[in-house]
Amino acid sequence: MEILHVSAECYPVAKVGGLADVVGALPKYQRDAGHVAKVVMPAYRNKFFHNNAFEVVHQAGMWLGHDWYHFNVYKETGNVLGFDLYLVDIPGLLDREGVYGYYNDTERFLGFQVAVCDWVNEWQHHPDVMHCHDHHTALIPFLLKYGYKYTRLAEIPTVLTIHNGQYQGQFGWDRQYLLPSFDLWKSGLLEWAGAINPLAAGIKSAWKVNTVSPNYMRELLSEANGLEALLNYEVGKTTGILNGIDTMVWDPAKDPMLEYNFTATTVEKGKRENKLRICEQFNLNPDLPLFIFIGRLVDDKGADLLPEIIGRSLHESGNKASFLVLGSGDKHTEWRLEQTRLFAPDNMAVYIGYNEALAHQLYAAADFLLMPSRVEPCGLNQMYALRYGTIPIVRITGGLADTVIDFGDKGGFGIRFVHAAIWDACAAVRRALELFEKRTTFNKIRKTILKLDHSWNKSAQEYIDLYTSIKS
Ligand SMILES: Nc1ncnc2c1ncn2[C@@H]1O[C@H](COP(=O)(O)OP(=O)(O)O[C@H]2O[C@H](CO)[C@@H](O)[C@H](O)[C@H]2O)[C@@H](O)[C@H]1O
Secondary structure (H helix, E strand, O other): OEEEEEOOOEOOOEOOOHHHHHHHHHHHHHHHOOOEEEEEEEOOOOHHHHHOOEEEEEEEEEEEOOEEEEEEEEEEOOOOOOOEEEEEEOOOOOOOOOOOOOOOHHHHHHHHHHHHHHHHHOOOOOOOEEEEEOHHHOOHHHHHHHEHHHHHHOOOOEEEEEOOOOOOOOEOHHHHHHOOOEOHHHHHHOEEOOEEOHHHHHHHHOOEEEEOOHHHHHHHOOOOOOOHHHHHHOHHHEEEOOOOEOOOOOOOOOOOOOOOOOOOOOHHHHHHHHHHHHHHHHOOOOOOOEEEEEEEEOHHHOHHHHHHHHHHHHHHHOOOOEEEEEEEEOHHHHHHHHHHHHHOOOOEEEEEOOOHHHHHHHHHHOOEEEEOOOOOOOOOHHHHHHHOOOEEEEEOOHHHHHHOOEOOOOOOOEEEEOOOOHHHHHHHHHHHHHHHHOHHHHHHHHHHHHOOOOEOHHHHHHHHHHHHHHOO
16 A cells, blocks of 8 residues: 655654654554555755755646745655655745744645645556645645646545644635635635634545544544534544554664663663763752653643642652753743742753753653643653653543553553642652652562553554555
8 A cells, every 4th residue: 555644744854743753653664564655744944854865756836826836846865764755845935944933834834735736646646545644734635625636636535633633724714815726615624613724624524534542532522622513523534543652763772862771671770870861961869759841831731830840849748859841832831940940950950942862861761751731632752751661640631541551550550640730740749759769669660661562563553444444
């Protein structure tokens, strides 16, 4: 089967969050299962673009409203990722260093989607499925079905994966002219709440829709940032497939970003050594339990709760813990974290920014990972933590409920709490502190979690089954 993944991110080409991890890993596992999986994404002007070799495989031009853009499709020639990677270069739109956050993101990702459809329109054959990820690519199922210039592509099955339903990419009807001409009788498929809503259009038009965990799929039926009614209506074509992790990239035994690699048999020494390094770097006491948070500092992740969770936990425990936060996002939360640190400089460290290597080192060094998420479609951090012998403390929502069992329950290994609230998170931290003191149980749990299998093997097959169910 030939699968074309269309995405705004893919690790290691360009990563902002978990979407990149998924799109960088899933195709490898699909390849290993005997399929041809390709990824097409924008050609951002970043390190990866400058440091790798490409050949031009397609050159064309397109109208985006009243503006004409020339575009190229490049193919990476070194097979660096282990599957075919295509980059769409649209000078004037996509040739920026960053992924998101530009004033014309709507035009940028519209241009990307039109260019992808135009390019596939020139192929001699059709891919067996086009797999679109999140709202930046969610207009493709609509365009293929109803765009006049894509009639020969109308039968290509499309799958839309919702990695995060909070972001939908809405823009006003006044910009409808940016879309290539389509059957206007179908305009209603673009519409949601008085605007053009790409995610809603994708849910309506894709052949199948899935989220990144079964529990998140259930949650979306009652809480989907305004799309609840639509998802209830379309429930028949939806499913939840749990994300996996790339166990080749995330392997404590071989990870080149770690100074000390370790396995299940050397976990105690290995984690101790990694912890010593990190504690030295951030001026923390290595004898205290180390709690980390890694992620985008946004309210959905519960990042706004962190300053008080940390402050209160330190106060209650008499400074018997260390906390380290790695992330960036909401400026006010960044500032509050820095302020909290001033009150406990020996027990708290904050790294504002994005640092892939540090993230790996933190998963390896920490004792506990804190995830007080309000919304968590799947969450990869808890799976990376488990793989690196760090016990996750999670609020049970979305995929966190699907992947973490409380150590108090049969077969359990993590710490769960119910409310995205300071008091409940602090109670979970208290349980962690008690667990840290019970060394035998703590070490046993560590050994157990290192052996859990969160690789893509099972889920990659579930995607193949999904494609097979719609293959024309
Ligand atoms: N400052 C920083 N420095 C270094 N690394 C950082 C970092 N901030 C984040 N990361 C890394 O980015 C990734 C975050 O992945 P998540 O799945 O937790 O969240 P995200 O919300 O981006 O993804 C969305 O899509 C994914 C994939 O489907 C879902 O799992 C998730 O629930 C959904 O919200 C991890 O690899 C993490 O280590």
